[in-house]
Amino acid sequence: MKRLFRWLLVAAILAVAIAGIVFLPDLRYRKLANEYPQALAAAKAAGIPTNAEEFAPAPIPDEENAAIELKVAMELYDSDRSAISDRVNEIKKAVEDPSATVPAPTPDMVQIMNICRTAAKKPKCQFTKDWSDPINTTFPEYAPLKNFARMLDADMIIKARAGQWDIVHENALAVQKLADFSASDQVLIGGLVSVAIKSINYSSLVQIVDESNAHPRILEIIEDVCAKNQNIKPSHIFRGEAYMSMYAAEFAADKQRHKEFEEMMTGWGGMSDTSTYSSGTLIDKLKDLFSRSTDEETPRPRSFTARRAQATTLVQLTTEMYQPILQGDLRWEEAAKSLDYENRINNMQPSVENELAVYIFPMFDQAFLSFRVSELRAQLLETAVEIHRYHAAKGRFPKTGDIVLPTDPFSGKDLLLKSSATGFQLYSVGANGKDDGGIYKNPVSNRDIDLVYQFRMPDTVFSGR
Structure with a gap:
């Protein structure tokens, strides 16, 4: 009897030990995991978009939507993308030297530029997107739009040399509208493409001022471009970034979908192919996180409870960081202070529950600088026009x-x-x-x-x- 009792005692101890090994780690995360519904409700109340219905913009009528025309231009571009890109590069290089012979644009390029000028007369642009699956959402229009801007930009310099100022004006406004259209998706990468297109426009305008000895018409054109310039607001761009974070949290917090999320990470290409921009480097970071093996220094948690705790932390941090930006009309330097990204992340204690939040947020420093520089370049151009006019009036x-x-x-x-x-x-x-x-x-x-x-x-x- 005593022998049986000893065996039963050993079995009981082993059972308790096994239960501890299996269940005790989850107890650490259970309280935080159970707070997920409250965290989600707080995010909704703060104006953070938590699903596609809340994030997706209202449809635009075709008569107002420049995407209708631009899709036709993109079909022409895709029909001979390599040859068109090569010719654009040749022309761009040639126009840098006023004495160089500039190659003629291809017939398709001429047609594309005409389409862009027509599209630029429409007030808005909305390409079809499936925002219910933002992880697999790509932005194939960004690379063509940037190349269309380069075509118009080179043509603008050529037409200025020929004294065709009306076309220069039309091209400059068209490039500026392409920049606005690129930012319409409310995601960070769209904003950065927009800034790049504006930089193309500003550089060409400066070159024309120099080559034409500040011709009065180019000064008028710059004034008009700057007057119509639409600076990108942090509240516009970070609405998409907040939604991406909430979408990732939704996967992690769902018992069935959290496995689907891990499977979706397999083979994800992220931003590796810049010809078809995707929805952000944050997915690459997530892929790295979810593909870790258990023998690494910080293995990925395997339990659903731990993953849901991560989702709670991610939702809480997303709300805390983005609420002031989405609800306010902040400038970029104010938004940077509000996010305080670096200090928030650096001060978070290393832990499983914090790990997803640390991985999900992209580095914003370079993005903030790009937007601020873009606004400043427009300001420099406007002031330079005033200086040129002062010189014309006073001779110095x-x-x-x-x-x-x-x-x-x-x-x-x-x-x-x-x-x-x-x-x-x-x-x-x-x-x-x-x-x-x-x-x-x-x-x-x-x-x-x-x-x-x-x-x-x-x-x-x-x-x-």
Whole structure:
């Protein structure tokens, strides 16, 4: 009897030990996992889109939707993408040198540019997207739109040399509208493509000013482009980023779909193919997280309870970070302070429940800088027009104090102006917040440069440090 009792006692101890091994780790996450419904309700109340119905924009009538025309242009582009891209590159390279012979655009390119000019007259653009599955949502239109902008941009320089200012004007406005259309999806990558297209436009306008000796018509065109410029708001872009986070949390919190989510990570290409932009690098990060093996230093949790706890943390952090941005009309520098991404993530204790939240959020620093620089370049162009007009009226370029200069968002002080008999430099101190003397090219450090509008001012004047 005693022997049987001892065996039963050993069996009971083993059973308790096994139960502890199996169930005790889940107890650590259970309370947080059970808070998921409350976290989701709080996110909804804060205006965070939690499903496709809440996020997807209302349909646009065809008569207002530029996507109708742009799809036709994209079909032409796709019919001979490689040849068209090569010709665009050849033309772009040639127009940089006023003495070079510029290759003629192909018939398809001419037709594409005409379509873009027509599409630009429509107020909005909405390409068909399945927002119920944002992980597999791609944005194949971004690469063509950027190339369409490059076509129009090169054509704008060619037409300016021929004195065809009406077409220059039409092209400049069309490129600006392509930038606006690229940002219509409310996702970060769309905003960054928009900024890239605006940069193409601004660079060409500056080149035309220089080549035409600040012809009055190009100054008028710049004024019109800047007046119609639509700066991208943080509340617009981060609505999509918040939805992506909520969608990932939904998978992790669902007992059936959480396995589906892990399977979906297999083979995901993310942003590796820039010809078909996808919905973000966050998916690549998730793929890495879910593919970890158990022998790694921080293995992925295998229990549903732990995964649901992760989902709760992700929803809570998404709400905390994005609510002030989505509900306010913040500028980019204000949004950066509100997100405080780096400090939030760095101060989170390393743990399984925090791990998904740490992985899901992309690095925003470069994005914030890109949007701020884009706004500043438009401001530099507007002010440069005023300086050129001052020169036309008085026969000299203004010095500091002769005109009112806008505030430099990177320093909080006035933009800097240096002028001579041959030209001027108008510039911002840039991301490092330091006046580097008007240097806009530095082979040592890209951070030690200023954001410069320069007209006929030799590089040697301000090349030293």
